[in-house]
Amino acid sequence: MLRVAIIGSGPAGVYAADALTQHDDVAVDVMDRLPAPYGLVRYGVAPDHLKIKSIILALQKVLERPGVRFLGNIDVGADLTLDDLHRHYDAVVFAHGAAVDRHMGVPGEELPGSFSAREFVAWYSGHPDAALDRFTLAARSVAVIGVGNVAVDVARVLAKTADELRGTDLPDHVLDVLGRSHVEEIHMIGRRGPAQAKFTTKELRELGELTNADVLVDPEELLVDEASEAAIAAQPMVRRNVAALQEWSRREPAGRPRRLHLRFLLLPVEVLGTDHVEGLVVERGRLDGTGNAVLSGERLTIAAEMLLRSVGYRGVPVAGLPFDEASGVVPNAGGRVLRDNQPVPGEYVAGWIKRGPTGVIGTNKADAKETVGALLEDAPTLPPAEIRDPDAIPGLLTRRGVDVVIWDGWRAIDTAEQERGQAQGRDRVKIADRAELLRVASRR
Numbered sequence: 075m076l077r078v079a080i081i082g083s084g085p086a087g088v089y090a091a092d093a094l095t096q097h098d099d100v101a102v103d104v105m106d107r108l109p110a111p112y113g114l115v116r117y118g119v120a121p122d123h124l125k126i127k128s129i130i131l132a133l134q135k136v137l138e139r140p141g142v143r144f145l146g147n148i149d150v151g152a153d154l155t156l157d158d159l160h161r162h163y164d165a166v167v168f169a170h171g172a173a174v175d176r177h178m179g180v181p182g183e184e185l186p187g188s189f190s191a192r193e194f195v196a197w198y199s200g201h202p203d204a205a206l207d208r209f210t211l212a213a214r215s216v217a218v219i220g221v222g223n224v225a226v227d228v229a230r231v232l233a234k235t236a237d238e239l240r241g242t243d244l245p246d247h248v249l250d251v252l253g254r255s256h257v258e259e260i261h262m263i264g265r266r267g268p269a270q271a272k273f274t275t276k277e278l279r280e281l282g283e284l285t286n287a288d289v290l291v292d293p294e295e296l297l298v299d300e301a302s303e304a305a306i307a308a309q310p311m312v313r314r315n316v317a318a319l320q321e322w323s324r325r326e327p328a329g330r331p332r333r334l335h336l337r338f339l340l341l342p343v344e345v346l347g348t349d350h351v352e353g354l355v356v357e358r359g360r361l362d363g364t365g366n367a368v369l370s371g372e373r374l375t376i377a378a379e380m381l382l383r384s385v386g387y388r389g390v391p392v393a394g395l396p397f398d399e400a401s402g403v404v405p406n407a408g409g410r411v412l413r414d415n416q417p418v419p420g421e422y423v424a425g426w427i428k429r430g431p432t433g434v435i436g437t438n439k440a441d442a443k444e445t446v447g448a449l450l451e452d453a454p455t456l457p458p459a460e461i462r463d464p465d466a467i468p469g470l471l472t473r474r475g476v477d478v479v480i481w482d483g484w485r486a487i488d489t490a491e492q493e494r495g496q497a498q499g500r501d502r503v504k505i506a507d508r509a510e511l512l513r514v515a516s517r518r
């Protein structure tokens with residue numbers, strides 16, 4: 075029996091468990107830092123994207139498979155060291171994602187009122203690390219920096235009314251704040267042109283269907299260069315994105331309560347304010363023919379009392395595991411962790427910590443399959459774990475004072491959230507507080 079630990083129960087980790095347990099002689103422990111499984115599907119996918127959220131049903135089937143065990147509320151690196159993992163498992167797959175923010179590197183970025191989109195997403199998703207009172211939405215104008223799908227998600231959540239989002243699993247405190255939101259203007263700001271935007275067309279088009287917000291696009295900012303034209307010709311998604319933006323640039327605003335401005339070729343220069351964000355200085359860019367922007371010297375100020383930086387994520391190092399600071403991922407070859415360019419026996423990576431924060435959920439399936447292929451190929455030559463008793467790891471963690479959440483504990487949380495939802499005529503209301511999650515899990 076090959077014993078494997080997978081760190082992270084998001085799509086990458088669960089798809090790795092899925093691929094491993096296609097083989098009868100493999101036992102997998104899927105660990106998570108949080109008491110609840112599913113990673114970014116539970117704590118990142120926007121609440122109103124119900125179809126994407128339903129991927130949870132497929133992930134659940136894997137976690138309930140014989141041979142798979144969920145162990146939540148374990149901080150690998152702190153509660154369990156890499157040595158502990160090697161002593162108890164023949165192989166370890168790190169699939170813990172990209173949990174910190176990239177920075178813009180402009181003055182004022184850290185002023186109160188400037189948040190990362192990750193913080194906002196964590197807050198509205200009821201992530202246990204997000205303080206309940208982190209956001210008040212007292213700002214009238216919000217600048218969202220970046221034009222990827224995360225920027226689209228946060229802009230859409232800001233643009234919708236609380237009533238539009240009531241049918242989702244948003245925690246009660248989030249719905250309350252959204253219901254009292256002062257937001258009227260949302261500026262989504264891309265530093266390059268429309269053909270270089272990272273959002274996908276389906277997600278972009280949803281913005282044009284908002285009932286509570288007009289989408290405003292300045293035709294003068296929809297500039298394309300040679301590289302853009304080549305991308306428009308070669309990539310249907312780019313063509314459709316640019317076409318949607320061009321259509322919106324000809325639309326008359328319908329006088330809806332909120333306005334969502336989609337801006338391009340504006341490079342953030344400085345966040346204004348002394349003790350709170352008051353605005354954003356941007357410099358207009360010009361495309362240089364290669365799809366990159368060069369500064370034009372023309373500066374303008376966008377009034378905003380809140381900033382959401384949606385400029386991408388980075389991975390987090392784990393003590394003892396190699397880490398490439400420049401790219402924010404674990405150096406690897408096809409999923410085999412590399413130390414000094416040599417594969418480390420028994421250490422693997424999958425998902426965003428392997429390839430960086432790119433792709434959609436489904437991308438992780440092929441990615442995890444590649445990693446598992448490498449692991450199974452190496453299996454006959456891996457040094458076997460010293461301790462092979464499956465109860466040893468939960469025992470060790472309990473002795474260290476860790477309140478491990480097992481699958482039945484998660485099911486108790488799942489049931490409690492659904493009951494809480496039913497009491498309000500909703501499918502589910504998320505429990506956000508970590509202590510409460512642990513209390514409910516212990517009632518299993």
Ligand code: NAP
Nearest residue numbers: 178220221222223224225265266272384385386431432433
């Ligand atoms: P992303 O797609 O990489 O977009 C990041 C954006 O930030 C880009 O527009 C980038 O512009 C911009 N940016 C980076 N540094 C900047 C700076 N210093 N100043 C101004 N702008 C800057 O990242 P993401 O939106 O965080 O998404 C991460 C992944 O999750 C993506 O693969 C995304 O598709 C996926 N996702 C998917 C969904 C969905 O399918 N519904 C939802 C959410 C997330 P440049 O291109 O110029 O660098």
